[in-house]
Amino acid sequence: MPAIEARRLRKTYKTTRGVFRREKVERVALRGVDLAIEPGELFGVLGPNGAGKTTMTKIFTTLLLPTSGAATVLGLDAVHDQWALRRRIGFVFGGDRGLYWRLSGLDNLRYFADLYRIPPEVTRKRIPALLERLGLAGRERDRVELYSRGMKQRLHLARGLLNDPEVLFLDEPTIGLDPVGARELRVIVRELADAGKTVFLTTHYMFEADAICDRIAVIKGGEIVAEGTPSSIKKVVQDQGVVEFEVVGMPAERVAGLRGLQGVKSVAVVDHELAQVVTIHCSSPADVMTQLGLVLDGMSLEKVSSREPTLEDAYVQLIGESS
């Protein structure tokens, strides 16, 4: 039995817009997602902002009801079995919100321990153990507002582990952390998976998923567009190369021109300070480089280079990012 399973999972948000003429608006966040995650797996869900990652996490953690389809965790229905399920799962949302800043870290943990209905004799042992493991021992009586971003995130994780969950949901847990803090957190998450916990991790950092996940799903516009191990995802671009350059002022028609070049799979344009970084995925970088002048005639190109594709390139191609 999968630890986490989604079958044709769909979620539509209904809202209104306008002040005097109220207009009903529907926004589809998930469009029939199918997913099966085995016990003990560290499963990553990758996707850009608004792709549906958080919505999916909230459905599994019983915070949201799907519009249709089924979501089960540990064999329990996330819609109807919420009380039994909440005792057996933990979740951590990224960012430094979600804590009582004016209380100490210890008070935060004690409060949630009682809300998770953990017996006091268990809480007395578990909280010091978690504080020790997550490097917060000695600072537990300080107010959370005095914690660094990394400490707050580790406190989040401690809170998520209070009930010793069998499945842990992590929604962009390293967002906003400095590189050292993010790496420390990734090590802890990997250790949790190695200890047998099923971990569901959403992120938009490809290297993070590549570094620690057993399997990955790439989600775009509420649909899963690819699923597999990091190495199998990389195969999407194994026969390709990448051409990159910087340019100042990239008109849309020139981007369209690049897309029309022979052998070009995708073109991504990302603003970088005053310039734009253009990344072209193609079957033959040498051929594309010789054709650049045809489309970008009169423009000054900087830092033109070609390289082997990475996992991030596979992700970019799957997402079809072009801004």
Next chain:
Amino acid sequence: MSLIRAGWRAFVITIRMRVISTWSYLSWLVFPMLFTIVGLYVLSSGGASSSRLVYGVLGGGLIGYWSVAYLDAGNSIQDERWSGTLEQIFATPTPIWVILFGKVCAGLVFGLVSFLPNAALAYFGFHAVLPALDPWKFVISLGVLTLSFFCIALTLAPLFALWRWAFSMLNGFELGVYILCGFMFPIAALASWAQGVAGVLAPTWAVRALYASTVMQGPHDFTLWWLAAIGLSVVYLAGAYFLYGLVEREARVSGELALA
């Protein structure tokens, strides 16, 4: 047992958050004292009768009690939404009504405490006293009033969780109650239709009994007033039973527990 512990912890945490919040002192200490000062000044300057003066002695405290008891739980829900903890507490195995039970009780404690400085201010600042206080009837009436505040607060607080915009609407209800229920003046001064509305509000009957317990002239029908307040409170609680079921479901449909 674990639910009682969860409710108790919610109570303790709410008390601690309010003690360390400078702003909360405005609602349970400063504003009620301002009402008391104004009320006593107005009511004592014109040679008002002692039956009117008691509105000055108790009115500020009542307003403070109501404001804190009613709005504290709802406000803290709004605070939780802003700080991102509302989803965290909602997704625990403790039903939201247990958490709100603790929060509402904490509000009641602060509200009762706010009576003390107001009574002291009335006594020492204006030499105002309750002329014919019947302590037992006063205490029972205060208990019934507390029950009515508790039931209204517990019933309406989940609406703050359900809708982000509930705060502004329910804020208006706070003002309406202390006018309609006769906190600062007898409701006989209101239009007849307003008295009809006041009749379905449990605090109206409890406040009437409370003031009656401090003055001699009658007629007083304490039993009827207490039963009316208790009966209406029970009706509110019955409504709350359905409302909490609705909130548990609708909050999961709309996703409004989060800020965005």
